[in-house]
Amino acid sequence: MIKLPSIALPKVEYTREFAFNDADFERIRKLIYREAGIALNPSKKDMVYGRLVRRIRELKLSSFAAYLDQLESASGRREFEQFVNALTTNLTFFFREEHHFPILSEHLKKKAQQGGELAIWCAAASTGEEPYSIAMTALESVPGARVSITATDLDTTVLETGRKGIYPADKIARLPAGHATRFFDKQGDGSYQAKAALRSMISFSRLNLIDSTWPLRKQYDAIFCRNVMIYFDRDTQLAVLKKFAPLLKPDGLLFVGHSENFYFAADLFKLRGKTVYELAANGAGRSA
Structure with a gap:
């Protein structure tokens, strides 16, 4: 066997367009935790750079330090919305975690027999695919019933997308057979809009789950809060769960994400099925 000589490759130094050091990243971590309850992992430094660099270009600033100084200035409050929007994750699609929807369907059928309006809160609506999936399930399961869906999110940009209800063809292609023609109108540009x-x-509106109070004044038959609290530390998760409890009807259901487990809140919620919770006996009526 011929032994090839080793070649020393030159070390490549990657330089960023804007200065971004560990101190900048730590400031960002503290700010997003304070504003949104998001606990950024130290490994997310490159992701943070990629998401915020567009704001620095748009504002014509010279560095992340300059951006953060502006963000924390007296006039920086207006930029905070853009800051939070950039750092929140909005991965979603129609009927994501599909095992939840047959459970929701049976729950709504049972509740409809009691009469009155059925109320559902989607607490992380993103671009709207989740609340529209809930709405389609309701229309199929309890036709003629009065159903209201409160859709909230921290990110104002994605809320506007949800409010319009317009989606590209590749997203609509993921719908169950027949749903596209039944529930959406094809637009001239090939996109689809949810029917009126x-x-x-x-109803779409902004809500920050870590705010001390929420502008919600009724109880819900179901609450969806999926794949959000994985970004919160346990203290923040528990604080949110304490505020969910009084907003859920005594026989209501809480739907959470596939990697979320709230065993530490057993006095508030008990597991009913795969990532579906109901109020514990002593969890109902807890104050926020």
């Missing part, structure tokens, strides 16, 4: 009957069921 579907859109009228849902």
Whole structure:
């Protein structure tokens, strides 16, 4: 066997367009935790750079330090919305975690027999695919019933997308057979818009889950809060769960994400099925 000589490759130094050091990253971690409850892992430094660099270019600033100084200045409050929007994750698609929707369907059928309006809160609506999936399930399961869906999110940009209800063809292609033609109207540019009957069921508004109070004044038959609290530390998760409890009807259901487990809140919620919780006996009516 011929032994090839080793070649010393030159070390490549990658330089960033804007100065971004560990101190900048730590400031960002503290700010997003304070504003949104998001506990950024130290490994997310490159992701943070990629998401915020566009704001620095747009504002014509010279560095992340300059951006953070502006963000924390007296006039920086207006930029905070853009800052939070950039750092929140909005991965979603229609009927994500599909095992939840047959459970929701049976729950709504049972609740509809009691009469009255059925109320559902989607606490992380993102671009709207989740609340529209809930609405489609309701229309199929309890036709004729009065159903209202409260859709909230921290990110104002994605809320506007949800409010319009317009999606590209590749997202609509993931719908179950027949749903596209039944629930959406094809637009001239090839996109699809949710039909008016579907859109009228849902109200979109901004809500920050870590705010001390929420502008919600009724109880819900179901609450969806999926794949959000994985970004919170346990103290923040528990604080949110304590505020969920009084907003859920005594026989209501809480739907959470596939990697979320709230065993530490057993006095508030008990596991009913795969990532579906109900109020514990002593969890109902807890104050926020």
